[in-house]
Every structure is written in structure tokens, then in C-alpha cells.
Amino acid sequence: MVGIRDVAKYAGVSPSTVSRALSGAAYVEPEKKEKIMRAVSELNYKPNLAARSLKRGGSRLIGLIIPDIMNPYYPEVVKYMEVCAMEAGYSLILCDALGDARKEEEYFATLKYLFVDGILYIASTENIEHVKPYIGDIPMIIVNRTFDVDAPCINIDNADASYQAVKYLAENGHRKIALYINDKDRQYNRERLAGCLRVFDEYKIQDYEQYMVKDVESEDDAYIKTLQLMKAEDRPTAIFMFNDFMAFGVYRGITKSGLRIPDDISVVGFDDIPSVKYLDPPLTTLRHSLADTSGVIFEKLAEQMRTQTCAPASRTYFKGRLIVRESVREIGRPGEG
Structure with a gap:
């Protein structure tokens, strides 16, 4: 079955460009759009009509894939993303991958089946080949990692x-x-x-x-x-x-x-x-902490969901902030008497 990545490869463009061209919700250069439409025709690509029908109203669902809920960092991630989703009128589907790439792959397939409007993805592994079929097909933000893929990555420096x-x-x-x-x-x-x-x-x-x-x-x-x-x-x-x-x-x-x-x-x-x-x-x-950056991250995903397009590759880095408490003391510097 021909997919959006096949069309992209045939037309010599990125999956996100195909997504924008087919949705009509964002500008695509006429020359590229012509190549894409020719590829659609020659490959006999047929978008999922049921999904398109549902997408007009939107499922109002967002998938959040995390590596391990037992890591005390991630409950706070869930909390702040849940708040952002709720305020925007979305429900969050939490997917705990347990550090397993195979579970991630299963979750991506499930979220696509549920026609989620977007995915917030925090990778469990360095190899995300299993994710690439969904990039350009579902609006997505990759959080806390930077990968060489055609999707926005938001990370701390x-x-x-x-x-x-x-x-x-x-x-x-x-x-x-x-x-x-x-x-x-x-x-x-x-x-x-x-x-x-x-x-x-x-x-x-x-x-x-x-x-x-x-x-x-x-x-x-x-x-x-x-x-x-x-x-x-x-x-x-x-x-x-x-x-x-x-x-x-x-x-x-x-x-x-x-x-x-x-x-x-x-x-x-x-x-x-x-x-x-x-x-x-x-x-x-x-x-x-995503308490400081969750709003920006969610807004970047929300923009894709509003226009029903997949954003192209980009990299955004946030600066961390040292919180000084009481666990460090000054000692004599070398050379000081």
C-alpha cells in the first residue's frame, strides 16, 4: 500500500511537504506541488478517507509517549502536558514505553489507528527508524532529543x-x-x-x-x-x-x-x-523542567494541528537554569593561602 513517504520519495521532497501540499492549509512552492500531485497520480496514492473525514472535526486526542513513568522526571512532564492539552480542549493519551523501542512502535501504530491529532514524543532509544513511517503523516514534536529527521525537535542545551x-x-x-x-x-x-x-x-x-x-x-x-x-x-x-x-x-x-x-x-x-x-x-x-517550556512545546504542536499539516525539520534549544540551594560550599581555591 502506497503511503505518504512513498509519495515524498518519488517527488523528491520531504513527507512534511507532501502533508502541507495535500492539506492545502499551508503554502508550498508551485514547482514542488506539481511534482507531488504528479507523484500522487502516478503512484495511485489514496489518502485514508475515514481519517480525513474525522480530521475535519479532529479527534481532540493527543498522544504522549514517554520512556519510563517510574523515572521521577516524567510524572512532572505528564502533569504539565496534561494541563496544556486540557486548556486547549484536548485529551491526552499517555503511552509508557518502558524503555522499549518495540513498545514505542506499537504505540505509534495504536495512536495512528485512533486518529490522534498530534503526538508528543520523548524517545527511549537512539535509533528511531520505527518512528520514521509516521513522520510527515501525523503532526509531531520530538521532545528532549535532537534527531536528523523531518520533524521539529525541542531540547535543552x-x-x-x-x-x-x-x-x-x-x-x-x-x-x-x-x-x-x-x-x-x-x-x-x-x-x-x-x-x-x-x-x-x-x-x-x-x-x-x-x-x-x-x-x-x-x-x-x-x-x-x-x-x-x-x-x-x-x-x-x-x-x-x-x-x-x-x-x-x-x-x-x-x-x-x-x-x-x-x-x-x-x-x-x-x-x-x-x-x-x-x-x-x-x-x-x-x-x-517542562514547567518552564511546556507552553512553547505544546503551541508548536497546536499550530500543526490547527492547520492539519506536519511541520518540517527544525531544532529549538532551551537553556537550563541552575537552582542554588544548600548542597555546595566554597573551599579554598588552589594557590590561596
Whole structure:
């Protein structure tokens, strides 16, 4: 069966351009539109008439695909997207992929079957080949990731965010900074590491690798790895965690080692999940919250849904914001008496 991607390939344009041309709701260059209509005719492409009929009124449904609801970052994502959807007169269908690309693929098929008006997608994996058949067919925003696809991607500037966090530690005199990196080989981890290395380069910190704690799988793993790190003869004076989920294990490991935060060791996180402000002491962290950006994200999807078109590739980056609380103390800078 011929699909919209087949028409796009035949006409030498993107799926989103085909979508705009066929809907008639957005301008497409006459030359391109002529190629598209010729492809439609020669391929005998027939749009789903039932879907088109439903789309005139709209299903008033939006799919939200997330990687894992057990991650404390995502309940807040659901909350703010639900608020945006409700205020705009839409209902949200929550799809928890459990970190499984196969479940994502199933959800995309289901959401298409339900004729959702749009999809907000937070990827579980780096490979999104299973998503490409739906790009240009359903209005979509890819959130918290940046992929080379013909759809809008909205993401935090991870490198700048981690740079802010680690620079704050360096400005407070810390040079022995441990990096806690989770067990996933993900784009955001590589970007956050790049930001850290930029600080290390600026402050001439060369022995950072001995303090890198990799493959942190869980809170319990963070706890065990912290116990081990705190036993080191030349232990770090500060820890930067690539996500706040590790904080509970790190705090427990430091306390169990007979040390205090921030008197003996400073700690900075990433995400600002709701619970970390209640830790003792409250965690200084890099705020990465859809509370700050959900309105903009939803509006970009709403514009596609209003015009019944799929937007072309674009990249939008938001800056993170360091939330200073009580988990960092200033120590003597090298060279100071």
C-alpha cells in the first residue's frame, strides 16, 4: 500500500511537504506541488478517507509517549502536558514505553489507528527508524532529543546546562569533581559530558578521569559506588550527577561513610525533580523542567494541528537554569593561602 513517504520519495521532497501540499492549509512552492500531485497520480496514492473525514472535526486526542513513568522526571512532564492539552480542549493519551523501542512502535501504530491529532514524543532509544513511517503523516514534536529527521525537535542545551553546573563547582574552588554518569549510551549523556570537559579545560583540571563514576544503574548502585568512592585516599571534594535520580543513593552513601554534605563534599544534580528540594540539605541542581517550556512545546504542536499539516525539520534549544540551594560550599581555591 502506497503511503505518504512513498509519495515524498518519488517527488523528491520531504513527507512534511507532501502533508502541507495535500492539506492545502499551508503554502508550498508551485514547482514542488506539481511534482507531488504528479507523484500522487502516478503512484495511485489514496489518502485514508475515514481519517480525513474525522480530521475535519479532529479527534481532540493527543498522544504522549514517554520512556519510563517510574523515572521521577516524567510524572512532572505528564502533569504539565496534561494541563496544556486540557486548556486547549484536548485529551491526552499517555503511552509508557518502558524503555522499549518495540513498545514505542506499537504505540505509534495504536495512536495512528485512533486518529490522534498530534503526538508528543520523548524517545527511549537512539535509533528511531520505527518512528520514521509516521513522520510527515501525523503532526509531531520530538521532545528532549535532537534527531536528523523531518520533524521539529525541542531540547535543552545539555552541554551548556552541565557547563553551568560544573563551572559553579569550579568557581567555588572545587577541582576534584566526580562525574556520575548513568548506564545508558545516550545523546544527552554525551552532550552533558562535553559541557563538563569544557569546564575542566578552562580550569586546567587534568586528572578528572580518576573521579568518573560510570554506568550508574539505579539509586542502589549510586549508593554502592558512593561508598566505594568515599573510601578513596584522594577522594573528590564534589560530585556532579547527570540526573537527580541518583541523588538519593549518593546522599545515603555519603552519610553512611560518616561524611556530611556540604561540609565534607559538595553535590550538584541535573533535572530538579520535585523531591530533591526536600533532601537534607536541599540539592543544588540544574533545572530541566517542562514547567518552564511546556507552553512553547505544546503551541508548536497546536499550530500543526490547527492547520492539519506536519511541520518540517527544525531544532529549538532551551537553556537550563541552575537552582542554588544548600548542597555546595566554597573551599579554598588552589594557590590561596
